[in-house]
């Protein structure tokens with residue numbers, strides 16, 4: 808008998824989510840799949856299925872959620888929330904799942920790289936002398952290569968290095 812699902816399931820996960828923004832109404836979901844039928848991302852990538860993510864969350868299969876790419880495909884457009892008959896705040900729930908995935912060390916490599924750029928230079932896309940030369944050539948002033956105000960928000964935090 809395959810007992811992998813009970814081994815992976817965390818029965819407290821739905822309670823944990825219920826305390827987070829967007830998770831308050833998750834238990835009201837009755838799997839009508841209206842969110843999936845509405846989602847513009849599902850229309851271009853049928854592997855992205857918000858109702859499936861909610862079902863996995865209700866079953867407590869958090870590692871399956873955190874290790875998949877799917878939560879990262881949500882664009883937070885709020886289309887699903889407009890039509891959910893149960894008032895589940897799906898976009899905020901997706902953001903909460905992304906935040907929990909980062910906390911648990913499961914951020915995808917591209918997101919980790921962006922986080923480390925922001926922590927290191929205060930910018931997602933670093934500005935270097937080459938960029939400034941191009942700006943100057945177009946009559947634009949040079950920009951500072953790092954943004955100290957943003958870097959200050961992360962003071963005391965280490966780089967995201969943990970791999971799942």
Ligand code: SF4
Pocket residue numbers: 835836837838839840841842843857858861890891892893894895897
């Ligand atoms: S639309 Fe709402 S109730 Fe229906 S599956 Fe999605 S979250 Fe659940």
Ligand code: SF4
Pocket residue numbers: 842845846847848849857880881882883884885886887888897898901
């Ligand atoms: S908020 Fe996310 S899950 Fe909801 S419709 Fe938009 S892309 Fe799809």
